[in-house]
Amino acid sequence: MGAPKIQVPIIWVLGGPGSGKGTQCDKMVAKYGLVHLSSGDLLRNEVSSGSKRGKELSEIMERGELVPRQVVLDLLKEAIFTNLANARGFLIDGYPREKEQGELFEQQIGAVTIVIYVDASDETLVKRLLGRAATSGRADDNEETIKKRLHTFHTHNDAVLNAYASKTRRIDSEPAPDVVFKQIEAHLDPIFQ
Numbered sequence: 001m002g003a004p005k006i007q008v009p010i011i012w013v014l015g016g017p018g019s020g021k022g023t024q025c026d027k028m029v030a031k032y033g034l035v036h037l038s039s040g041d042l043l044r045n046e047v048s049s050g051s052k053r054g055k056e057l058s059e060i061m062e063r064g065e066l067v068p069r070q071v072v073l074d075l076l077k078e079a080i081f082t083n084l085a086n087a088r089g090f091l092i093d094g095y096p097r098e099k100e101q102g103e104l105f106e107q108q109i110g111a112v113t114i115v116i117y118v119d120a121s122d123e124t125l126v127k128r129l130l131g132r133a134a135t136s137g138r139a140d141d142n143e144e145t146i147k148k149r150l151h152t153f154h155t156h157n158d159a160v161l162n163a164y165a166s167k168t169r170r171i172d173s174e175p176a177p178d179v180v181f182k183q184i185e186a187h188l189d190p191i192f193q
């Protein structure tokens with residue numbers, strides 16, 4: 001059986017830890033009325049459910065590593081199909097993090113329309129995450145795990161971007177959030193307005 005037909009645009013929002021994926025997704029939701037699904041949030045929900053699987057996931061996330069592919073894909077799939085009837089489009093935040101995740105998504109869910117790649121230097125990422133650490137309550141917002149998250153990101157990122165080069169739009173995420181968003185609007189206005 002092929003991928004089910006999803007009639008609305010699918011946008012993958014990629015970028016390093018702390019690059020501003022979540023911040024920019026909030027702005028895209030506000031302007032375009034899209035459904036925002038963050039792989040990290042879906043995983044953290046599973047962790048807080050207290051399930052055995054949640055405990056295993058939490059250990060992996062605290063090591064800054066990737067959780068098993070099928071776990072995150074199943075969580076996304078369920079959330080997408082739950083929202084399918086009312087969605088104008090989907091923002092898939094933090095997925096795919098490796099090339100194989102992208103292949104599985106397109107086989108099992110649908111083809112990506114456009115990839116928004118939110119890019120900032122490692123120095124900026126570390127500064128932002130350490131700044132957020134005071135209030136986020138996230139177990140992975142500490143210096144040691146941030147280093148590992150960055151290492152995991154750099155291990156896989158080039159292969160993902162190369163695989164989707166023709167659909168990828170690089171966004172400079174060094175400036176203030178509103179300036180970053182203006183670059184994204186230039187790519188999404190033609191799709192949604």
Ligand code: AP5
Nearest residue numbers: 017018019020021022023039040061066067094128132177
């Ligand atoms: P996830 O939750 O996705 O974490 P992440 O990728 O490390 O990214 P963050 O959510 O920390 O940052 P963000 O880019 O959304 O930035 P934000 O807008 O918050 O994943 C967590 C873990 O789950 C992974 O390590 C992995 O273990 C697992 N996981 C997740 N997805 C997976 C997958 N697909 N496969 C396998 N495992 C997976 O901004 C950060 C801070 O910067 C904020 O304080 C914000 O206010 C500030 N900020 C944002 N933009 C700007 C700006 N332009 N200027 C100044 N400050 C800014």
